[in-house]
Amino acid sequence: MPISAKNYRGRFAPSPTGSLHFGSLVAAVGSYLQANHQKGEWLLRIDDIDPPREQKGAADDILRTLEGFGFEWDDTVLYQSNRLERYQDAVHDLLKEQHAYPCSCSRQSIFKKTGQTKGEIIYPGFCRNGPLENRTQASDYSVRLRCSSDAIEFDDAIQGRQVFNLEKLSGDFILQRRDGYFSYHLASAIDDAEQQITEVVRGADLLSCTPSQLHVQHMLNLSSPYYCHLPIAVNEKGQKLSKQSHAKALDIKNSVVLLYKTLKFLGQMPPIELMKANQEEIWDWAMNHWQLDLIPKK
Numbered sequence: 001m002p003i004s005a006k007n008y009r010g011r012f013a014p015s016p017t018g019s020l021h022f023g024s025l026v027a028a029v030g031s032y033l034q035a036n037h038q039k040g041e042w043l044l045r046i047d048d049i050d051p052p053r054e055q056k057g058a059a060d061d062i063l064r065t066l067e068g069f070g071f072e073w074d075d076t077v078l079y080q081s082n083r084l085e086r087y088q089d090a091v092h093d094l095l096k097e098q099h100a101y102p103c104s105c106s107r108q109s110i111f112k113k114t115g116q117t118k119g120e121i122i123y124p125g126f127c128r129n130g131p132l133e134n135r136t137q138a139s140d141y142s143v144r145l146r147c148s149s150d151a152i153e154f155d156d157a158i159q160g161r162q163v164f165n166l167e168k169l170s171g172d173f174i175l176q177r178r179d180g181y182f183s184y185h186l187a188s189a190i191d192d193a194e195q196q197i198t199e200v201v202r203g204a205d206l207l208s209c210t211p212s213q214l215h216v217q218h219m220l221n222l223s224s225p226y227y228c229h230l231p232i233a234v235n236e237k238g239q240k241l242s243k244q245s246h247a248k249a250l251d252i253k254n255s256v257v258l259l260y261k262t263l264k265f266l267g268q269m270p271p272i273e274l275m276k277a278n279q280e281e282i283w284d285w286a287m288n289h290w291q292l293d294l295i296p297k298k
């Protein structure tokens with residue numbers, strides 16, 4: 001991978017919607033060890049731009065948990081809630097350049113018109129040439145980014161060559177919701193570029209978010225990082241670990257065993273004795289033995 005080791009910058013970007021769980025630990029450990037291996041920096045960003053989904057105290061709890069597991073981050077933590085002006089400026093620029101447009105459609109009206117019934121909406125651009133319905137206030141519109149039918153391609157360090165078509169994946173997607181909140185794609189794309197992240201290492205559940213984020217960066221003339229999507233941790237029912245699937249919160253008291261399990265999950269073959277090691281010893285082993293090539297795709 002043509003990233004100069006000297007400039008490598010990785011990051012971990014949890015959303016404060018609840019406590020960290022094993023799935024979060026996989027992303028944290030993977031991005032941390034990859035940055036360490038490249039002798040780069042590892043930054044921490046708190047994705048707190050969706051207050052209705054957030055849990056009070058979760059951001060502090062996340063920082064305490066990471067500290068308790070022995071992670072050390074560079075720089076001060078970036079809180080996305082401190083970046084709202086930047087996101088608003090970006091939306092204004094994209095509107096001015098007509099890369100984005102105001103949209104009056106509600107989720108329900110899109111479902112009705114397209115026959116889609118559930119899940120992520122594929123928006124076919126009803127309001128591209130002007131909002132279909134006149135609303136009384138500017139705040140009654142969401143803002144969508146135009147996408148084209150051109151394929152978006154990138155090489156993922158673990159998942160290999162990826163080709164996506166945004167028209168089929170999501171259609172023109174939301175940058176700013178009607179309630180004024182900014183989308184994850186917009187905020188993440190801007191912050192990854194402006195924090196000069198060279199490689200994003202995260203769970204493969206976010207693989208299909210990558211083309212949208214690349215598109216935002218492209219439309220804002222920002223640079224794009226490389227991507228590396230780790231296998232997803234699932235529970236016995238095969239569901240992705242998450243707050244919705246009631247994933248257990250990480251317990252600092254079990255940090256060594258959990259780190260051992262994470263290394264194993266990431267294909268790193270830690271020797272069994274490490275289960276009884278102390279935290280420093282397991283991190284030492286992990287840093288000296290990290291091999292991206294061993295990580296399974298799934």
Ligand code: GLU
Nearest residue numbers: 013014015047188202206
């Ligand atoms: N904040 C996102 C999440 O917790 C992840 C962001 C990212 O790694 O791009 O799912």
